[in-house]
Amino acid sequence: MQSGGCTNVLNSSLFGIVSEAADAGAFGRVHGASHGLEGLLEGKTVDLTDVPQATWRRIARSPGAALGSTRRKLTPDDVPIVLGRLAALSIGYWFIIGGNDSAETGHTLSVEATKAGYDLTVVNVPKTIDNDLVMTDHCPGYGSAARFVALAAMGAGADAEAMGAASPITIQEVMGRDTGWLAAAAALGRREERDAPHVICLPETPVDEDRFVAQIEAAYTRFGFAVAVVSENARSANGVLGGQCEPWFVDDFGHPYYDGPARYLAGLVSKRLSVRTRYE
Missing domain, CATH: 3.40.50.450 (Rossmann fold)
Structure with a gap:
């Protein structure tokens, strides 16, 4: 089956x-x-x-x-x-x-x-x-999925760099409820330091929001654009990013679903840096 x-x-x-x-x-x-x-x-x-x-x-x-x-x-x-x-x-x-x-x-x-x-x-x-x-x-299927994520990150970087000040920062969210295999695979396409992604967030490691914004700001200041890849269930030390307490859905296996972290982090970066930040 x-x-x-x-x-x-x-x-x-x-x-x-x-x-x-x-x-x-x-x-x-x-x-x-x-x-x-x-x-x-x-x-x-x-x-x-x-x-x-x-x-x-x-x-x-x-x-x-x-x-x-x-x-x-x-x-x-x-x-x-x-x-x-x-x-x-x-x-x-x-x-x-x-x-x-x-x-x-x-x-x-x-x-x-x-x-x-x-x-x-x-x-x-x-x-x-x-x-x-x-x-x-x-x-x-891991090899093909990893390749897809790596190419998506490369494409997001090319787009963000090309858009310049109009839309220079992108945060991508990828699958991975408890393990960050796919998010980590986003780095496979990097050839030099300026290549995307500049920040990767895995569910195994809590996200420090201040540090995340600082890393994005550092990449943006240095290269003129920045891309982050985050796992779908990336968490802060206090739990769900954004402080959402109740999930909007719980499936038959007991897995809770919350608003994606990419949306929250994009809003956070936009407010802190006063720069348009996309999420996808």
């Missing part, structure tokens, strides 16, 4: 699993869950065994999730239903393509299957930026 936010690697990994299963000849049939856990609970599965290779090659290069994705959290009441659906299809191996929350789902099902005496092997296939999963060197 495919799970979590959609990226190209969801389909590439699906193609890899199905292709290897066919080459190994160790599986009778290969089934896919429509929209992940939701589809499995509703008995909506697709037999992928006889899909032509030409179709798979197109799917492998396509964005989105060919089977449909989900962010539904597994509940205790779901467990017997899921195990029953798997048993009805004689499923002995379950590949879950997704990130941290998907891995949690897989681990829970593996434990519950063992308790129920169901012989089930669960394999988690990391997605794009889940390098923090235990024993993961790097995810299948």
Whole structure:
């Protein structure tokens, strides 16, 4: 099944699993869950065994999730239903393509299957930026995501420098709830000191607002433009940047969502330096 936010690697990994299963000849049939856990609970599965290779090659290069994705959290009441659906299809191996929350789902099902005496092997296939999963060197999609972020930072720097006094400072926000792999990757395109980004904020390290503004001001004064890259969940020592106490949304896995730090920091820099600051 495919799970979590959609990226190209969801389909590439699906193609890899199905292709290897066919080459190994160790599986009778290969089934896919429509929209992940939701589809499995509703008995909506697709037999992928006889899909032509030409179709798979197109799917492998396509964005989105060919089977449909989900962010539904597994509940205790779901467990017997899921195990029953798997048993009805004689499923002995379950590949879950997704990130941290998907891995949690897989681990829970593996434990519950063992308790129920169901012989089930669960394999988690990391997605794009889940390098923090235990024993993961790097995810299948990390290289392309890191390249995209590095190019975006380079482009933002070129734009800010070209705009001059009209719009010389840009703050970019990238994914990374608890780890800063992608934000750090923004530095991959730097060749000299004046190249963007000039400041990178990771969720592992609290952001000192005064120091952040001082760093932006120093780069702007020296180079005539400045670019910062911040992780989506960058925090201050006191918690959420900007002092927002209540999240505007909490998902099924308990992750709180707040206004992005880039917007807040852009406003802070604009007020302190009296310079137009963009965020994206």
